[in-house]
Amino acid sequence: MLKEVIANKENYQPGLSTDCVIFGFHDNQLKVLLIKTKYSEDWALPGGFVRVDESIDEGAVNVLQRRTGLKGIFLRQFATFGKVNRNPIAFSQKVVNFFGIPKEEALWYQRRFVTIGYYALVDFLQAVPQPEGNSEVVEWIDINSIPSLILDHKEIFDKALETLRMELNLVPVGYNLLPEKFTIPQLQKLYETILGRKLDRRNFLRKITSIGILNKLDEKKSNVAHKAPNLYSFDKERYETVLNNGLHQGW
Amino acid sequence: MLKEVIANKENYQPGLSTDCVIFGFHDNQLKVLLIKTKYSEDWALPGGFVRVDESIDEGAVNVLQRRTGLKGIFLRQFATFGKVNRNPIAFSQKVVNFFGIPKEEALWYQRRFVTIGYYALVDFLQAVPQPEGNSEVVEWIDINSIPSLILDHKEIFDKALETLRMELNLVPVGYNLLPEKFTIPQLQKLYETILGRKLDRRNFLRKITSIGILNKLDEKKSNVAHKAPNLYSFDKERYETVLNNGLHQGW
Numbered sequence: 001m002l003k004e005v006i007a008n009k010e011n012y013q014p015g016l017s018t019d020c021v022i023f024g025f026h027d028n029q030l031k032v033l034l035i036k037t038k039y040s041e042d043w044a045l046p047g048g049f050v051r052v053d054e055s056i057d058e059g060a061v062n063v064l065q066r067r068t069g070l071k072g073i074f075l076r077q078f079a080t081f082g083k084v085n086r087n088p089i090a091f092s093q094k095v096v097n098f099f100g101i102p103k104e105e106a107l108w109y110q111r112r113f114v115t116i117g118y119y120a121l122v123d124f125l126q127a128v129p130q131p132e133g134n135s136e137v138v139e140w141i142d143i144n145s146i147p148s149l150i151l152d153h154k155e156i157f158d159k160a161l162e163t164l165r166m167e168l169n170l171v172p173v174g175y176n177l178l179p180e181k182f183t184i185p186q187l188q189k190l191y192e193t194i195l196g197r198k199l200d201r202r203n204f205l206r207k208i209t210s211i212g213i214l215n216k217l218d219e220k221k222s223n224v225a226h227k228a229p230n231l232y233s234f235d236k237e238r239y240e241t242v243l244n245n246g247l248h249q250g251w
Numbered sequence: 252m253l254k255e256v257i258a259n260k261e262n263y264q265p266g267l268s269t270d271c272v273i274f275g276f277h278d279n280q281l282k283v284l285l286i287k288t289k290y291s292e293d294w295a296l297p298g299g300f301v302r303v304d305e306s307i308d309e310g311a312v313n314v315l316q317r318r319t320g321l322k323g324i325f326l327r328q329f330a331t332f333g334k335v336n337r338n339p340i341a342f343s344q345k346v347v348n349f350f351g352i353p354k355e356e357a358l359w360y361q362r363r364f365v366t367i368g369y370y371a372l373v374d375f376l377q378a379v380p381q382p383e384g385n386s387e388v389v390e391w392i393d394i395n396s397i398p399s400l401i402l403d404h405k406e407i408f409d410k411a412l413e414t415l416r417m418e419l420n421l422v423p424v425g426y427n428l429l430p431e432k433f434t435i436p437q438l439q440k441l442y443e444t445i446l447g448r449k450l451d452r453r454n455f456l457r458k459i460t461s462i463g464i465l466n467k468l469d470e471k472k473s474n475v476a477h478k479a480p481n482l483y484s485f486d487k488e489r490y491e492t493v494l495n496n497g498l499h500q501g502w
Contacts, residue, residue: 014265016365052363056333080331080367082307112303114267116331116365166421168502191502199502207502251419251442251450251458 001132002109003099005049009108012049017115018060019047019153020075021160022068024124024140025177030193031124031140032157033067034147038135039098042150045157046138047115060118067138068127074176075120078163079156082114086152119160121176165195171243172213175234183221183229184208211247213239252383253360254350256300260359263300268366269311270298270404271326272411273319275375275391276428281444282375282391283408284318285398289386290349293401296408297389298366311369318389319378325427326371329414330407333365337403370411372427416446422494423464426485434472434480435459462498464490 129138220228380389471479
């Protein structure tokens, strides 16, 4: 990808990139999509450059689609990262060497880049991680076992997780992360996994039902020995309303 | 300023700017600092470009200092704006004509710019609006009477206000906006002004005192005929703690 971008560099905004923190929930783990390339020992967030004829949001949507095959997924811009030495020249040199990019062409890449961070919550089972070329590995990795990341990607990841945790207080979460039918314990586990701490069962039940976004289904979870828990689904319309207006807040 | 930047364009990140929404509170009005230049009928947010040797945050801090004389003020990055046509070429042409910038030099400015939005809360009485050159007007304008703004500056302003309102639910506000000693009704008025709606007096008192950031002073407001209200100050240490950890939240 980088080689093609550099060959058409006049079609891209200079010194600007996007990086995506793509979260998925599976097996009671919150995971993030990471990439390992051959030019570095470290892993990386999926990212891209911004074409002059696309908005920065469209740039991020394209990264997500290219990397997961998913379309129409909610992406949220959370912060822009612009320290002076966030992409040192030595790093860029390694990358252009790896791709065998000619020296004069490489200059476009060997400059300071500012990157715009986006995060997405996707359905783990529907996303199909897509490597580019045969030298890449794309994997879902548990947020509690993040490997060493290139550049400031750990800072970008941390900020995305911090934002997601903060937003649990403002909007409902779960629509893209849980299967269509789920139990309250599954939903609580999602919240606990994002927050990184246990929640009181009764308090959670009271608070989550008071939001009014859940439909109790006339079904119980099967394959459960006894005391099968009720299944729920999100009331999509009500969910959207709360997503737009925010949870009822203090003042 | 633009002319000097263009003359030293190799010292600046291409296609990147910062815009600052600077809020001040005075006379029970929330105001924003706006600039009127001679090359446009519309007003503008104070902004600047990003030097290659400064971080994006430092770039924004410099704008704030240049425009208000204030140092060490809390600035918060809230969003980056990057629609394809946010700064049409016709607009740039008007600006470079106004400054009499040579055609070949002007090209640097006549390209797509992505801008990073910051907001600041400043002490209205300490800020001294600073025009650059004698063709500029810099003024505090009530947020309820925002004039027509250039480019997407209205969108940037709206997003800043939306962020500020949202953050009232997450962190305490007031430290930079109120005088050192204030009354509860003054603080309530600040919250009401930011939120754009009335709050119940007793609920507000209960909630604001439960945060534990207020020191009740052994003084009453003078020049008040009868029933002089108590004066308060912020417990700076406790205020900082809550600012860092967030107000106690739902989950």
